[in-house]
Amino acid sequence: MLEVAGLEASYGRARVLFGVDLTVEAGQLLCVMGRNGVGKTTLLNSIMGVLAPAAGTVVFDGEDVTRVPTYERVRRGMGYVPQGHETFPQLTVAENLQVTLEASRHRDRSAIDEALDVFPGLKELLTRRAGFLSGGQQQQLAIARALVTRPRLLILDEPTEGIQPSIVVEIEQAVERLHREAGLAVLLVEQYLDLALRLADAFVIIEGGAVQHSGTADDLRDDQVKRLLAI
């Protein structure tokens, strides 16, 4: 479903990614791990075209999207929830979902109800401005917005970072249901090892600008892996 090959990315003259290769199969949940600052967010931004890669290719559903604009990648089914629960803070919860629907390819209103069913707590907050929600509620809204576009691949950057434990549980359960019941493919950057162990079918560890280790969820228990993650 997603094939990333030889991806290189830089900020000015500072090279961050030196050739990342990874694949997300249809229906698979792949977890990207690695220490702070290794380039996980840079990788996701490059996959989404938010950042233009210096080299390499991104293929989605068999089509090379490396030069395709971000909004078009979203329309083709790549849903992205950037790090830091981004929403439109001045707009209400309902408006946040509505503007996303209007930008989507399908424009089917029932997608909003489906997204709200994933996070029922948001139904009580529809008229609240997003900027007044808690961090966890904003993260749920950010994921709901991505779902409104009806992605076939959901890309999440540290969705549980800095979020109250009760909402971490809700987010984990939501991702699990979307993945296991609805068969959604997921590319998840997650530092919280226990959560990764519960959710991931497979993982890659980024170190030194490339994938240093990859395997199935069982391999994550390996000591070598723990060393790479400095746990």
Ligand SMILES: Nc1ncnc2c1ncn2[C@@H]1O[C@H](COP(=O)(O)OP(=O)(O)O)[C@@H](O)[C@H]1O
């Ligand atoms: N906009 C930017 N301009 C310059 N350097 C950046 C920028 N964003 C990230 N970096 C640097 O790139 C490296 C990788 O960052 P990032 O992709 O955010 O890592 P991670 O998500 O794994 O914590 C870090 O050294 C970071 O300081």
Ligand SMILES: [Mg+2]
């Ligand atoms: Mg990051």
